[in-house]
Amino acid sequence: MSTSEDSATFLANGDRDLFNDLYIRYWEKLFLVANKHLKDAVVAEDVVHDVFLSLWNNRKKVAIQQFENYLVTAVKYQVLTQIRKKAYARKYTREAAMDSAAELVPEISHVVHNKKILELLYKEIDLLPEKCRLIFQYSREAGMTSKEIAQTLKISKKTVDNQIHKALERLKFRLKHMLFMFLG
Incomplete structure (x- = not known):
C-alpha cells in the first residue's frame, strides 16, 4: 500500500x-x-x-x-x-466504607456529629504504625486491592491482608472506647 x-x-x-x-x-x-x-x-x-x-x-x-x-x-x-471509572469506583468504595462504619453504631448520629467522629478516626489512623497506616491508606483512601498494594510495596499479599486486619481491629477497638467515653 x-x-x-x-x-x-x-x-x-x-x-x-x-x-x-x-x-x-x-x-x-x-x-x-x-x-x-x-x-x-x-x-x-x-x-x-x-x-x-x-x-x-x-x-x-x-x-x-x-x-x-x-x-x-x-x-x-x-x-x-x-x-x-477508577476514580468513581474509589469514591463509591470510600462512601460504602463510611456507610459500613456508620452501621457499627446506628445511634451515633444523634449523639455526636459525624465530623467529630471522622476527625477522631483520622487521628487514630495517624497513630497506626507507619507500615500499617500506609497499607490501610492505600486500601481505603486509594482504593487499591491487596494484590496491588503488595506489588507496590514489594511485600506479600498475606502481609498486606494481615496489616489491614490489624488496622481495622485497632480502629474498631479505639472507636468503641471513644464512643463509650462520649456516652458515659
Whole structure:
C-alpha cells in the first residue's frame, strides 16, 4: 500500500490482512502508552483491544489520515475513561466504607456529629504504625486491592491482608472506647 488513504480504503472494505498488519505494527506501542498511564497491564491490554475492536467495527465510518496518530489518540481517550471509572469506583468504595462504619453504631448520629467522629478516626489512623497506616491508606483512601498494594510495596499479599486486619481491629477497638467515653 502506498498511502494512508489507500490503507484506509482497504480497511473500510474489510481487508483483514491490513487490519492484522496494523495490529501487529502498533499493538506494543499502544500497550506501552496505556500501561504507562494506567499502571495495570491487564487493563492496558483491554484498552488496546477495545481500540482495535472499535477501529474494526467503525472501519466504514472513520476516515483515517494517519493510523498511528489515530490509534494513539484513541488509546489516550480510553485511558482517560478508565481513570474516570477508577476514580468513581474509589469514591463509591470510600462512601460504602463510611456507610459500613456508620452501621457499627446506628445511634451515633444523634449523639455526636459525624465530623467529630471522622476527625477522631483520622487521628487514630495517624497513630497506626507507619507500615500499617500506609497499607490501610492505600486500601481505603486509594482504593487499591491487596494484590496491588503488595506489588507496590514489594511485600506479600498475606502481609498486606494481615496489616489491614490489624488496622481495622485497632480502629474498631479505639472507636468503641471513644464512643463509650462520649456516652458515659
